[in-house]
Amino acid sequence: MCDVPVPVPGPLEVLIRVRACTVCNRSDLAYYHYYGLRDHCAQGCFGHEVAGVVEAVGPGVTRVAPGQRVFVRTPSTSGYADFALAREVAVGSLPDEVPFEQGAILQLLPLAVHATRGVRLGDRVVVIGQGPVGLMALRMAALRGAAHLTAVDLDAWRLERSMRLGADTTRHVDGTTEQLLGAGSDFDVAVDAVGTPTTLNACVSLVRQNGLVVMLGTHHVDTHVTVDLVTWERKGLRVHSSAEPLDTARAEALAVAERLVRTRELCLPDLLTHTYALDELPKAMEHLSASRVLYPDAERAPYDGPPRHTLKVAILP
Incomplete structure (x- = not known):
């Protein structure tokens, strides 16, 4: 001090x-x-x-x-x-x-508002990571009219809060790619609210053709992330971050x-x-x-x- x-x-x-x-x-x-x-x-x-x-x-x-x-x-x-x-x-x-x-x-809140700007009425949304920012994004997706919300996290206690904030389905995982991909498929929007190579690439697999991937979690630790651009191109994915650049x-x-x-x-x-x-x-x-x-x-x-x-x-x- x-x-x-x-x-x-x-x-x-x-x-x-x-x-x-x-x-x-x-x-x-x-x-x-x-x-x-x-x-x-x-x-x-x-x-x-x-x-x-x-x-x-x-x-x-x-x-x-x-x-x-x-x-x-x-x-x-x-x-x-x-x-x-x-x-x-x-x-x-x-x-x-x-x-x-x-x-x-x-x-x-403004971060979550901006991150979920691509969520449309009736969308199926998955949010990986149910820390504070993930829970806020989940709440914003619910208020934007998502038809079904899936919350994914390592911590079962946090997933209990997800249900209070609007999650329809929760999935308790150990962080491995196999378990993350077990959350489902053909989501309209997948939100990475963690910020790791594993969670970002899982979002790519979870969304449907022409789906939206949202990078909400900041990549402070693994600052360089390898992605399969062929998969991104084949699926015709859209992507945006949560930052407000202007x-x-x-x-x-x-x-x-x-x-x-x-x-x-x-x-x-x-x-x-x-x-x-x-x-x-x-x-x-x-x-x-x-x-x-x-x-x-x-x-x-x-x-x-x-x-x-x-x-x-x-x-x-």
Whole structure:
């Protein structure tokens, strides 16, 4: 822990007094363990799932004002602090009835909104990985009108939550390709909410001809993935990622997220499982680090799956 100057918001920037910052089960863990080992782990924002109150705004900001409760899509500075800086385009309004520790989870919502943009009414959708972002994507696919939702995960406890959030079918797997492919076939959409070579290639096999593969899980550990392009071409697959490359897409997804928060359709209490004080951040990281996803896909790992009975962990300053 150390003291640093409070950031000063510049044009179109917002200073937020942090009230909660949830730990990203994928990016934050990768940044924490692979800093200095993967170049991109020194470039991301460690602690990017923030909720709090607007402290000050820079010139040109019109959407939010000091004193307003907000959540943040991605801040410019770490949320593991008393204050965080963010661009106005990344800040959404947080209703009074949503606790801050649940509000911080909403960083995932615009991501899931954008990731599921290709889901159409009546689609058959499979989501591999039922961590927080996979569960959020499952919920978004349900709200978009998917006719049948299949949830796949290594952890039976997480799959129980999948049923609460709209899954019609669940499949408990051990992570092998054979078991993943047993989830079915001819899905219209397959979402990789893990981010490993095995899960991405399984999605390719699970979708129908001309189906859609969604890359939602970030490939922080195995950054280079080999795919069979002949299969992609033969099946005529469509593919997109969850990232919003332009501010226009970011603003659209955030606007949808703000409307969804007011509907109470998101089941946020089901996603939050633990809270820690800011000075307990190392303890929280240790808790979450008992996870298979921190190890390369082909490497023998000391864990068979995610930490037991754990989804989102909130850090409270």
